[in-house]
Amino acid sequence: MGSNGSLRIYSPPTDHVSEFWRNKYEKDARKYWDLFYKRNSDKFFKDRHYIQKEWGTYFQKLESSSTDELQNDNPNEMPVLLEVGCGVGNTLFPLLETYPKLFVHACDFSARAVSLIKAHKYYDENHIHAFVCDVTNEDLSIYIPAHSVDFATLVFSLSAMSPEKMPQVLQNIKRVLKPNGHVLIRDYAFGDLAQERLSAKVQKISQNFYVRGDGTPYLINLFKEEGYNCEMIRVFEKTVENRAREITMDRRWIQGVFSLMDPQNVSRSIPSIPTMPLSERKSHGVVHSESNEVDLSEDAAMFMGIPGFEVISVTVAGRVFQIKCIPKEFQHSCKATGLMVWESAEVLATLLSMNSSTLASKTVVELGCGSVGICSMVAATTARLVVATDGDSDALALLAENLKMNAESFASTEVFIEPLSWGCEEQMDVVKQRTDMQGFDILLGSDVTYVPAAVPLLFASAKGLIAKAEPGKSEPVLLLCHVERHVNEAFILDCAQKSGFFLQDRWPRDKKGITDIVSSSILASLFPRGLEEAFHMHDIVQLYCFRLEHQDQSVTLSTIN
Structure with a gap:
């Protein structure tokens, strides 16, 4: 409210999305992502080469244990990865380049994203099974043999789901995970610039739409309730300066490794590791990496500030207008x-x-x-x-x-x-x-x-x-x-x-x-x-x-x- 009693019509920063729009967003999310990938193809997100740096020991150990047995590209003998929310392959293709013995099940609820993966020059059916699936309500075991997956990754995927559906997603992954399988997660932590921008713009689909708190208690409890042990969890920080735009961005992300709970040892302790800058992190239960690489692709136009404009055609009773605006998604x-x-x-x-x-x-x-x-x-x-x-x-x-x-x-x-x-x-x-x-x-x-x-x-x-x-x-x-x-x-x-x-x-x-x-x-x-x-x-x-x-x-x- 201004001093003269004036008021803009834009919502206060603490507002929540109404129940109607919350339901509509979840209902139409697939359509909006299809439009997004139609517009940006595979040019928007950067390839995530940091995955092997952060979790490389897990993949190396699994791949080395299978190397002696692998004579041919037989999917039944390869280490198996499931990527939930694969997008256009920014994670899976760099991983396969480093670990060519992997077999990857890659799913996304955007049919256009999956089609872009299949059209990729390095797509190989002997190593990749890409399919359309909404893991919040479709059974993964329809597409993947039960208990056949060594690793599942959730890279900036969980925060795109409403908290009410997160347990169902973890149950779904559990159906296809091997008894000693792992879930690897990387997502926004509370206080990250992208998460704060979302919270400040009438984005809160519900109170825990993102990984909340500093992220760790909520995430640990979420996985524990669904039968997973926490092997490692950390919150990382980095300040990124963009000199061209003259802005400084505070980035915080949460990273964790979870395994299926051993019924004989359900009281297993969880490592308590404080948040620290990347420059100070040591291998306290964490795969050590000297890389300061931060994945900024997820926050760009999709999650931060004002996205890029586009010119669209709007037809009104036969009259066509060219309108420069922000995409509807x-x-x-x-x-x-x-x-x-x-x-x-x-x-x-x-x-x-x-x-x-x-x-x-x-x-x-x-x-x-x-x-x-x-x-x-x-x-x-x-x-x-x-x-x-x-x-x-x-x-x-x-x-x-x-x-x-x-x-x-x-x-x-x-x-x-x-x-x-x-x-x-x-x-x-x-x-x-x-x-x-x-x-x-x-x-x-x-x-x-x-x-x-x-x-x-x-x-x-x-x-x-x-x-x-x-x-x-x-x-x-x-x-x-x-x-x-x-x-x-x-x-x-x-x-x-x-x-x-x-x-x-x-x-x-x-x-x-x-x-x-x-x-x-x-x-x-x-x-x-x-x-x-x-x-x-x-x-x-x-x-x-x-x-x-x-x-x-x-x-x-x-x-x-």
Whole structure:
């Protein structure tokens, strides 16, 4: 909250993802990773040559014990490795280069990642079995003979799973692991830059989505509960300086080795080893390595800061827009929500495009437009005046690029860009001056009601910007299109009422428990074309039509602060 009562719509850093988005993220994760690998192929992550340095003694011992017996490349005689979450082979190919007698089962739930492994020039079916599998709900023993695996690796994989499913994953691995088999793990530790960035950006799918604490107690107990002994566990630290970007990154990762528990010795002690910098580490139960190599590939654009932009084509009622934005798979790992295309914006833009007469000669303002601004672009084809507003300077800078890129698509009217943090009266006045202080006929908002603290200020700002109703003219409206996330409908309607707005219509209309909608077909009259089809295709999107009750429209921020 600013000193003037203004508030941005972006979530506070301590927020958790809602239950709806948590379920949706897990449900759609495979799709997003497929899109990621489609875009980046095998060029994004670096090969992990440090694996043999960290765990080389395990592989060497196993390989040497089998060397004398191996006469041919017979998978039944080779040491067997299972890599869970293999990606595009950044671990398995370097390992096979160093230990050519290994046989590797490599699984990932991204079919595209697995296809890239199979297309690799060093892919050899005599040494690699790559297959698609979601280890959180698919039985590994369907693909791999039971009790046949010597080692299983979880390299930056466990932290990508919700904690409720981690025990199931360890049970799954246990089915295919030999009685003396090992699980080797490397992942983010609490305090790592990537983990902190995730925690600070509304990323916490649940409280233990990552390896928590300093990581060791949670991880040890997790494996112990599923019948594993801890042979080694450490947290490593390193400060990495990127001189080109003039940034310093604190990296912390956890590394452990677990074996199946000996039922005759279940009280086996676990080595307690303090965290220390790489430069000081000794072989206290840890495979010693002089390497200071840190795998930074996992944090790059996928897990840190603002990822790289892409230009995508967004089709709105047959009109194609070129939009520079953040890829959609980052919607749960990037704080900059205003830098990507959201479903509600596409729905609202489609309705506006199919019913252009609704906007003819009107003054239009878009609230929280983000960097995409497709609703403003569509409105500019017929409206008399269009102003796109947002409280984030990065979003507005990118919006200017997108408007320039698509200028020919909405050449009828210029789209004006104005900063607006909701509740800031000075900025509201600047925006309203575009109408000679008369206010706007149509106010648009898509996916702008997901932060509870911002919703009252949204309606207060809308009240200050909406035009007064005049006899003989269509009454000004506020159209909000959204997917219900952190904020339920009852709260939105209550905030609207406190600012003098009433819900005149909504779509779809089959919402139970809503009794204060005026009997009206206003949305059907505003959008005679495409209304049914749009919401049939996007069944989680909702559209509200608000009107201001006929009363004094002065904004009193003190009543909502």
